[in-house]
Amino acid sequence: MTAIAARTTTDGGAAPQWVNDLMDTLGAPGAGIAIALENLFPPLPSEVILPLAGFAVGSGRMGLLAVLLWTTAGSVVGALALYGVGALLGRDRTVAIAARLPLVKVADIEKTEAWFLRHGTKAVFFGRMIPIFRSLISVPAGVERMPLPVFLGLTTLGSAIWNTAFVLAGYALGDNWAQVTSVVSAYSKIVLAVAVVAVLAFVGVRLLRRPGPGRRGRGGRGHAA
Known part of the structure; x- marks a missing residue:
């Protein structure tokens, strides 16, 4: 696989050198190890x-x-490793941590929990095909203790679809396999931008709804009167 390493490094470092070395040494199991690490550390490029x-x-x-x-x-x-992290964290600890965060209410966690109980299976399956969230979705599944056979089945199916699509794309493109990276990079940026906008909107709404000092003051004088 030395030829692969040489090509990817001369094409502007499309693939990290350690990925080339891992696949060069172990072959297909090396690719599996790299993908396992990518799930644990989302910035790694699947x-x-x-x-x-x-x-x-x-x-x-x-x-x-x-x-x-x-x-x-x-x-x-x-x-599965991230599912274990969520399971160890548990609901009570999650709620306690959320209660200490600025602008976050316990009611937000309860609403999220209710949503996940209704749509968790779809979230785990389709989440495997969304950059960033494909890794993070395992944590709330662990927190909510989604039945392990269900979690494993949905994860296996969703991951198999995602992996197969990209492996076959690289196979079909041959020497031009790096073209896949540019397409998915644009997709990832869109997903990240949407997530950032959603967070900013959440913070903005919370800040607007927070009662200001003047409102509290008027309320206090009215109560005293």
Whole structure:
């Protein structure tokens, strides 16, 4: 797989060198380990790792089935680790932490909890196909103690779809596999922008609804009178 490492580094560092080294040394299991780490550390680029693995398949350096199985297993292992973090954190600790955050109310957590109880299965499945959230969605699933067989089934299916799409894209594009990265990078930026706007809107609404000193003062004088 040395040829892969040489190509990715000369193309402006599209793939981190350690990913090349891992796949060069271990083959398909190395791709699985890289994807497991990507789930635990979202900034790691799955949109680079998977097409690169697909390119390796097209070059005859890995088997397609082995890559799909190992990368999906890596996704499940990483998601399971974050599920464990959420389970250890638990609902009571989550509520206690949220109560200490500025502008966040316990009622917000309760509403989120109610939403997750209604739509958690869809969130876990479709969340596997949304950058950033594909990793983070495992934490509330653990907090709410989603049944483990359900969580594993949804995670496996959603991750298999995501991984297969990118591996096959890298396989089909061959030497141009890095084109996948630019497309998904734009998608990721849109998702991140939407998330930032949502957070800013939430903060803005809370600040506008917060009673100011003048309102409290008038209320206090009225009560005294």
